[in-house]
Amino acid sequence: MRFFIFIVLMLGITGIARAQMSDAQVIEAVKEAQAQGKSQDEIVVMLAEKGVTKEQVMRIKENYEKQGSNQGGLSQGNRERVDTISVGNRDVVLVTEGDQKSIFGRNLFSNKNLTFEPSLNIPTPDNYKLGPGDEVIIDIWGNSETTIRQVISPEGNINVSGIGPIYLNGKQIKEASSYLKNMFSRIYSDLSSENSGTFLKLSLGQIRSIQVNIMGEVVMPGTYTLPSLATVFHALYSAGGVNNVGTLRDIVVYRNGKLLKRVDVYEYIMNGDDSFDITLQDGDLINVGTYQKIISISGNVKRPMRYELKNDEGLSKLLDYAGGFTSSAYKKNLNINRKGDTEHQIFTVFSEEYPSFVLADGDVVTVDPILEKYKNRVSINGAVFRDGNYAINDAIKTVKDLVLVAEGPREDAFLDRAILYREKDDLTREVISVDLGKLLNGEIEDIPLKKNDNLYVPSALALREGYVINIRGEVKSPKEYPYVDNMTLEDAVVQAGGLLESASVVRIDVARRIKSPKSTTEAQEEAQLFTFALKDGLMIDGAKSFLLEPFDEIYVRRSPGYREQRNVQVIGEVLYPGVYAKMSVNDRLSDLIKRAGGVTSKAYVKGARLERRLNQDELLRISSAQKLARFTEGDSISMESLDLGKTYYVGIDLEKALANPGGEADLVLREGDVLYVSNYINTVKISGAVMYPNAVTYQRKMKLRDYVDNAGGYSMNAKKRRAYVLYSNGTLAVRRGWKRPKIEPGCEIIVPMKLERKNRFGLPEILSLTTSTTSIAAMVTAILNNTK
Template structure:
């Protein structure tokens, strides 16, 4: 048997044949499923002595490797040559309108690949005509075994060992197997034959005219006009996409309108290329721009004098639903006139769509005005803002059929989440997390006395307000407050938080806690006072401590918190000022003294910043000092303070301790003793050497603060102040009076005023000292 193989010599011959083709550009197209390759030269059919088994090695891998190397060498140049260049019309449009628009269809070629690989594993059409360079894989079994890869030579034939030469030039792919079977059957009987195709031949085409990358291209013999255009990057900024021609043998073999292909997928004019074809891209016949509310705003090429607005809008995908067909503006260039540019306005009706377009036209399609001609709007403190259709005779009650429509989604959410959590945004006092703090907050209070209809007068483009009483709409539907609506009206409902109502019209829920007979949450009126609030709770118990009664108000808390933040900002500014002064004073020292002074000042700065940071974390409580006489025993002497929603009264039991904080040997809670004085507790706690006895102050159980400075007393006088159960005695530390930080530390020691003004208690002292 004869055994024919193509080894290293054949591979070397294949590489030699590929080398000349590297001067040509390689391309690959994934979009069309077709591939093209730079010429790989001719691989001479293998010649070998006759044997029963006819085989040869594969050369396609070597050929592909050579072609890949050639493509890599040209890839960078191809990508560089693909830079987008704007046409003069594009530049004109950008300069005069500020719009930078692409040419329609240019994005189709924006990502053209830089290489084309050989066709492999691609079905070959049955009508494909074989020619030099096409590769066939012939396998046979029976009286003779054949496994041979043959390439059609330049004479149009293949040579099979023991079989001789078989002419295949011009034979269609679907007939190749029968032709070869007939040749084999002349010498051998009973042979089963299979013929498939390997790598197909390459052909050379020329791309000329207004192309992005004009030149000579070696592509697959299966390539079509669109394939080659994609390989060349398509038309340039001035090239035509609507008159691309294939010239063959001195005549125009085909003319392709790329718009039909890109916009509609019509490839009927796309033909297969033959070796030596010339693709000619002529200059564009003119451009127009479609801007505004168009599905594909771009610059479009005119094909002939018959282009209309309708025909180009079809390529642009039509108009979006938001386009206003009643108004379109056409800007036109009239170079021969004194005024070279003009503008026209017309509707895009049947007549308007038939208007012809000229070179340089700019069609601007505007959007519709989002104005409802038959709607009224309900908004504000309602279940859900709606835009409802207007009906003749429509009134406010038709928009709001019942009071339930005024229950907001936030109210419903609070009701639904009541079993899990509550709305703590409104109450931030000492008991903000308790369930009692959430009582009465399920429904946003409605302003029943005032709602308004906004009405637009289109004749003079003005707005008028029509106020009405919302409560009367439900109590007296036939009354004047049930306003007759007009199209375009907007009805707004307010809550009591949107527009504050008088005190006597506000809802009032208060809490009474501690030493009262019936602690709880009570609904009161704005005319009620602390006494009526206490009476509704059944009065005080025998253990009630009148002097320590605490009254909290949410509005006071918000005001206190805002002022507390202002004080923090003031202290921070003062700290910065002292830092600047301290840094300037350090320059008066030199050497090691300067370093020591700098280190001391830095320690002071760090300590001050830490104290300031703790101060910023203090939270106002909203406590209002009742200024009661410590010896008062009757609750009837409580201030006649009118109630507000969210007020909280806490009546404590009489405590048995007095707190001592600050520069003492032992910070503790000491037992209260009748008729004991401040000096007695200072002796019990023991003063430290840095205790500032001149600035001792007492935080009383009723929320007030007593200091020597506030009363104009000396140490002996405040030392003789009688201490009540629950009072806190505070002894500040003494600071270096010669330090430049004296002003800052002195101001930060004025805690007596801060605690009194912001409702802070003993917990704040602990926070600042930690």
């Protein structure tokens, strides 16, 4: 719980040009203002008027935040917690007790930021008594000007030239000032005249130190040397505060062997009364006795902690120290746990006994909360305009009253059967069905309300299934839409964004559910089907609009006469390379070459190749093949390891296609096909399991073996009988026994390697592995073509 508000900082406060308060003075000023009941706004204004700057307050705040990690070793069990909250445009820093087991007020003298150190930058108090060691400053101005600074001797004198010793020991500032005026009038004759032209002022320079004895139950008892302006609280802080058994309620100050003052720290904390925080004198003795009783209070009070009480203070005083009850506290009685001589005791104290009940040391007071129940609450929810909780009173006694105070039922309310949930005496619940329509019309008797009644008024819309319709096919936004009454087919089409250009206006189907709630036999039909024709979103020939029903499915068919452009491309040695639209579904290679102006004189027609995109069917077949098995048993590369991409090459013979248009070699084109017509290539590439993969010049007389020899011959792990040739047009020839494939310009000879999983690959094998990927892709192409 909050201990006290330490500081209030208004963002943007600027210091006023005057003497700035010390940190200790700011703390004391805020505590005093809070004790007087001033608001936070009033405290902000007060600090601004006294010249407190934003920087100073932020510094004090940072000191408190750093304090949480270290309390200087004197008070490890009495730490404070600093919370910062925002109120409007202000930062409010709260110093709160960090542990409900700590004793209220104990940390007052163990907080390094609350030293109670006296401020030396203030005017000398008139009641300050001078003594040996004090430095006095005597200023004389007017007709004569001089300044005398002297320290009072151990004999209590200062020695002034022309006057001699002046005894000041034990004199208050005001008394000493008059005395000095008389003494100095001996050498300044007009100093004491009626129309004096010379003036004298006494002030204090360096103050003396005093020795104070601090005894009893403090952390570090002993004799302390303090400034002569030090007070009781500063002395207690210097001694580390009271210890675990020390008292804050009866601290005794002795002077000259006699009792001078009894100090009650709680009076200072709770009421801001600092009249007993007297200025100490040399030789004073402070004695801290043991506490009389420590009482713990927990539960629903504003500041649950442990408090030190005097013997004559009772339960009411404890509640005052704890800040009183919270709003949720049960105030009629509270429980007190006490340690007896042999066992625990418990007392239940009623409110009228609070002032007279005497507490004992170690008592634990518990303030329970009120019950989480309502003695007059009823509620209404559902299809009414103002659902919520209401009170049973003179205006709300019956169900009808409750409905009317909730502004009545909504338009969608299902009045035939409202439900009243009621709590019985044994706390079980029962349901009472209410015909709310008849009750509101006075046709049936009204029902008196009881506490915790809950009336539920159902909505007719909520009682039915979520009605939707679904539109699919050639519309801009095919999806599910909410169903509304009187919705027509045209409405649904408009809501879906209208028909696409590809839509058929003569074939729009509506499928309807078979609904027969009272049927006792199985339905034979799956759905009812209706077919319509639309034009510009309306029924053709003025036909009557078709009313939809919930869960209708609308299918807008694609027009069979609608065709989008489907493009193919030719690249390379043709007169007009580029993209061309297919003129018919059966456009062939020869048609594309003809439209492109024919091949050029540089074209190597025999090496032309066709690149084709994989369609969905082909992608599915490749995926299935990868899952079932490797491409070739024992081959060096598996299909799972290949990234075939989205295209593949189709083996063609463009020369035969152009020679016999429409024949078997004249391949039918597919959308996205790219035909490459290259110029003459007079090299042959050798790759795979050879010693030195490379490319050599094509020679008509050279055979497959000759080209392999030009690549250094077969490698150790070569599959010689499985060598194959990949032609530039994408076709493939495989060696079969002694029959070797024909070598043509631009082709590639590929020698597969044996798979040796346990052996490590060398550089030639790695090169062969990478170059053989092209051959595998060509074999996949051949498989795809064969499956067609």
